Amino acid sequence: MITLHHCPQTRSMRTLWLLNELEIPFQLRSYPFDRSLRSPEFLTLSPAGRVPALEVDGERMFETGAITEYLCERYSPDRLGRSTASPDRMTWLVWLHFAETLSQHVAALTQQHVMLYEDHMRSPIVMKLEAARVGKCFDAIEARLSTPIESRDYLLTSGFSAADISVGQAVYMASHFVRLGGYPALEAWYERITAREGFKAALPNGGGIYSQDFYAPWPLE
Template sequence: MTGIVLHHVPQSRSQRVLWLLRELGVMFEVREWPFDKTLRGEEFLALNPVGRVPALEIDGRPVWETGAILQVLCERFPDAGLDRAPGHAEWIDWLIQIHFAETISQHAAVLTQGHLMLRDPSTRSPVVMKLEAARVGKCFDAIEARLDGDWLLRGGFSAADVAVAQAAVMARRFHRVGDRARMAAWMDRCEAREAFPAEDGGLYDRDFYEVPDA
């Protein structure tokens, strides 16, 4: 049996790996970590040398970086049909969307730091926060423009939807989906999937964070 252990912090990027594992229907173990200095300890740094989640152990080998983990899992379990293999007509688009998710997540991470990590209002930059929220909006525009069917790829649901939708779930705490009707319907479809993991606990304490006044 393939041994898979996901090292996970709720409401973080590791949420998308959890979702993918559930979509793949494989056996795995979850080890939950607190979002604190524990991630900088020797035990976790042996799994991810920069002290970030996710980290995945597969057959005793640590794998880190979310996009790499998704690709490794999809290639390991191709029967699930969640990847697009090299040479497939949608392979390049699949790769773009897998890695586009990290662009969205990075903007969300900056906003998370501004709203939650910098507790002293004097250390926050409303200008930067407003700019990053606008950049999330541009990412949402790209999703809206991309969708011309139920899923990001015409060939059907894939790990690309997992990656981008999970990033969008994080980012919509800082920029509303609004009147992007195709994106809103797509996110509803994603969240209605049986494998979609509920966000139990975690870092965020509200559904939406307004940009503070300058």
């Protein structure tokens, strides 16, 4: 049996979306994004007190990249994953882990806009820098999807994969701070992948970190 320990609108949404796409049985245990993640019980699942944490047949995993690789290798090596024999294996790994590069900048923006409640704690400079770094990540995705040779429907030439899930979830989070307009290939790809039932089922059903669809740069100019 698989159990996913999850907080809405966090990196664990990546794993939830993947499990939905895999269409395998799993249990979902949701937590508020609060100090409950620092409880002794939860720290036995994830020693840094972060989600996702995954239990699989009595074993425990944390870190989204490792979880994604494991689940794909075990349950979908050639549909959502790419086996070592696949020409797209290298590219699959690169984009799978690129999601974490984007997520680091989103985490900094989330802290600045959402988690720091007092205005004096926030830094407009940090917000500007991190938003610019998200923009650079968007540039990279745009370039990948719109090469001079051919445009791609998905990040891999061979089609939809867990790389689209991982990067797509990171873009979902990033779009709360940086708009997708101006990135036509990225925007079309994002609309395509978020129309999937697996993504829709991973969206929060109430609650979540973000109370707004978009957080404008602060302070407002």
